[in-house]
Amino acid sequence: MTNVIKLSASALSELLSDRSVSSVEVTQAHLDRIEAIDTGVHAFLHVSGEAALAAAARVDARRAAGEVLGPLAGVPIAIKDVLATIDMPSTAGSRILEGWIPPYDATVVKRVRDAGLIPLGKTNMDEFAMGSSTEFSAYGPTHNPWDFDRIPGGSGGGSAAAVSSFEAPLALGSDTGGSIRQPAAVTGSVGVKPTYGGVSRYGSIALASSLDQVGPVTRTVLDAALLHDVIGGHDPLDSTSLTDSWPSMAAAARSGLADGALKGVRVGVIKELNGDGFQAGVSQRFTETLALLSAAGAEIVEVSAPNFEYAIAAYYLILPAEASSNLARFDSVRFGIRVNPEDGPLTSERVMAATRDAGFGPEVKRRIILGTYALSAGYYDAYYGSAQKVRTLIQRDFDAAFAKVDVLVSPSAPTTAFKFGEKMADPMAMYLNDVTTIPANLAGVPGMSLPMGLAPEDGLPVGLQIMAPAKMDARLYSFGAAVEALLEASWGHTLLSQAPDLASTEKITRAAFTSTEGAI
């Protein structure tokens, strides 16, 4: 039998549907992989082996009985711990929710189960999705499968590490300011933030409600499209869910593989998202990718988005403001831990304050205090009000750009994976890491990251970000699949085939590494 853990979800789908392999075999192979390497990677906070094998056996029995199931039925999936799961703890990476098992499934989790996918477990993340490195998880960081001394990105570093280390072919993530796309970039995987409202947020533990969006984390563009088709679409339980009917993202991805798919596509290069502050190898791979696109018939157009310069500032006012309000629900009454103050009277207010002190980590406290400040009387107009205006200006920048081009591209992150501890002492340095991804969240437009090579100076993955107009998610998949095929043809292999084989060593570090691997 082929090594099923190396196969894409779409390839597994074919083998499962013609019954060349069983879902139990595929699920067991991934559980074995997790058992073998996750002590080192630490992508998972919880693994649900028995339940996964039981769900897999049910899918196999249905197939054996002649039922025709959806394309991903029987394919294993990892679930970011921000999503409520009725049968697994859901902590959002926080001590305050340690051991909490929700009484319901998030809509995306329910859809994944209904489509016959097999949940393997819950993946690690920065606490309440606040961070770009998983270093703010209360349960310890996840390690980048390319180099265990480096961050896997964040907040969804667990999901990205799980797929890029072949512990799961698919994962669910959430993206508030880049938490799907930046981890994809630094681990050499694929991640998509759908249009705001395109995927239900019901049961996603809220960080910033006007920015959060759930999306697919995978190794190929087609796999992301297949998963998007399962989780997307209107949900009456989410009042911000769009009622639009959506085209098949998988069909869009397949259309991108047709000859000449890139011919005449107008590709906008955002002037402000390259150059100063971007690692040389990141800029180099980006330039090389643009040359490949141009040679394939795409029209490269430079566009300006002058207000993107203000995006981080606006984001770090809007996000803390919304987060400080959302996280007020952790009051030691309905769910989560309860901690009594060391001395003094036991009143609800004092117990709540002691619980939140003990249950929240440093970044969560920082952002709650910042948000409380931004929303205070006397400061509201200057900070939160101004940030909302910047949001309008950024939407206008996108509108002006998309009047000229079909898609926008940039590097997904300014650098490759940085080392643990490098940005922990300086909150602003960590925040600046999100410069490329935040604008899409502020405007609600969809964005994707896919691998575009390894940086020559450190041999680590570099991601290409693609953005499309709101509701044009299908365009991300057709264009993304075409770019992915073009890049892989130029390399002669997939990027992840170059990642270290974690099964053979306990700890992977690459102190000295040079690579000629690139876009051309």
Next chain:
Amino acid sequence: MSEITAEQVAHLANLARIDLSSEEITRLTSELGQIVDSVAKVAEVATPDVPATSHPMPLTNVFRADTVVPSLTVEQALSGAPDRDGDKFRVPAILDEE
């Protein structure tokens, strides 16, 4: 430009119901000062003629049909509570009785 003081941070922590230690307040006072200085640049372009956007894809009047649908049972709703008394959440005293 930032004028954030330790007293202000202590007040914000009280509003946010987080019992911060004095070390945490000292550290947050300096960090918040830096962050606020950085994010204050939004005021440079937020002129009066620019409307505010609160939501990327505005929807209005989102209603559902006025029909009874299943909801959590009492057991489910109480399943995650740190303390309960029969069918109710049990909480510490609401009022501080000196």
